[in-house]
Amino acid sequence: MRFKSLSELKRPKPYEIFLANLPQNIVMSQYAKTKTFKINELILTIHGDSFEWYGYTLGTKDSPELIIDIGLPKNDQNLLDYTIIGSKGIAEFQESLPGYTLINGWIHSHGALQYKHFSNTDEKNNLTVLDFISTRTRKPIAKREIIIQDLVFLLKDRFTEKDLGKGSATLITDGPITEARIMETVFGSFCYSIVIGDEGWHKQKIYFQEKGVLSGQTSVNSKEVDLIFADTGKTLTQSDIQVLAKEVEEKIQPNTDPPPEMIERM
Numbered sequence: 001m002r003f004k005s006l007s008e009l010k011r012p013k014p015y016e017i018f019l020a021n022l023p024q025n026i027v028m029s030q031y032a033k034t035k036t037f038k039i040n041e042l043i044l045t046i047h048g049d050s051f052e053w054y055g056y057t058l059g060t061k062d063s064p065e066l067i068i069d070i071g072l073p074k075n076d077q078n079l080l081d082y083t084i085i086g087s088k089g090i091a092e093f094q095e096s097l098p099g100y101t102l103i104n105g106w107i108h109s110h111g112a113l114q115y116k117h118f119s120n121t122d123e124k125n126n127l128t129v130l131d132f133i134s135t136r137t138r139k140p141i142a143k144r145e146i147i148i149q150d151l152v153f154l155l156k157d158r159f160t161e162k163d164l165g166k167g168s169a170t171l172i173t174d175g176p177i178t179e180a181r182i183m184e185t186v187f188g189s190f191c192y193s194i195v196i197g198d199e200g201w202h203k204q205k206i207y208f209q210e211k212g213v214l215s216g217q218t219s220v221n222s223k224e225v226d227l228i229f230a231d232t233g234k235t236l237t238q239s240d241i242q243v244l245a246k247e248v249e250e251k252i253q254p255n256t257d258p259p260p261e262m263i264e265r266m
Helices: 030-047 087-096 120-137 238-251 260-265
Strands: 016-018 026-029 053-060 069-071 101-109 139-145 151-155 169-173 183-196 202-212 218-224 227-230
Touching: 026 030, 030 053, 030 069, 030 101, 030 183, 030 227, 030 238, 069 101, 087 101, 087 120, 101 120, 120 183, 120 202, 120 218
Parallel strands: 026 227, 101 183, 151 169
Antiparallel strands: 016 139, 053 069, 053 101, 139 183, 183 202, 202 218
């Protein structure tokens, strides 16, 4: 038999059934938006200069896709143009939250910089946050066929050790089977990533992770999305601003004289 091209030798595409979608845009409450840019203002007022800072976007277990608030942890480093986060800090902050609240992403500021996109350091931070929160935002999004070449069917209590040596995989059943389709659950999870500036601009991405339960096959991808604001009825009060100012003073740690090894990483 002759093939016109090698494309005719490609394996058939695995059968897949979609169960649910992951978020395709980021929805943030007006309260969270106002709080975000208020932090920028307070940093300038309290610390006398514009510094990068980071926080976590927060949702609830019932509505993990909606950003209802911004959590401000004690930042590891705050420079004029550099900030980095670690998995240990994420875990500690998650443990400090009420049981119904979860981290669904992270947000950071480039301050007065005209760097209106994600840096290489930001991309590393994105993956760090995704790795931590993937188990908290995941849900079954598909059933996907696992294609096994040379699958062998054996009857329970009617096979030998020699039979087990055949094929690439073996399915042992309690009745005769000549054909089977093995479908694994594919879990999908997401992580929001937002960067803002003092002038009010913002850029955002969603990072996605998919993982097959049986195959362990994992993929990560991202895409730029729209940021949609929703009115949840909650507003940032003067009392809230006073509490936030104290947080900014205690948790933002400007480092205007970084060691040489830190400068090399910037």
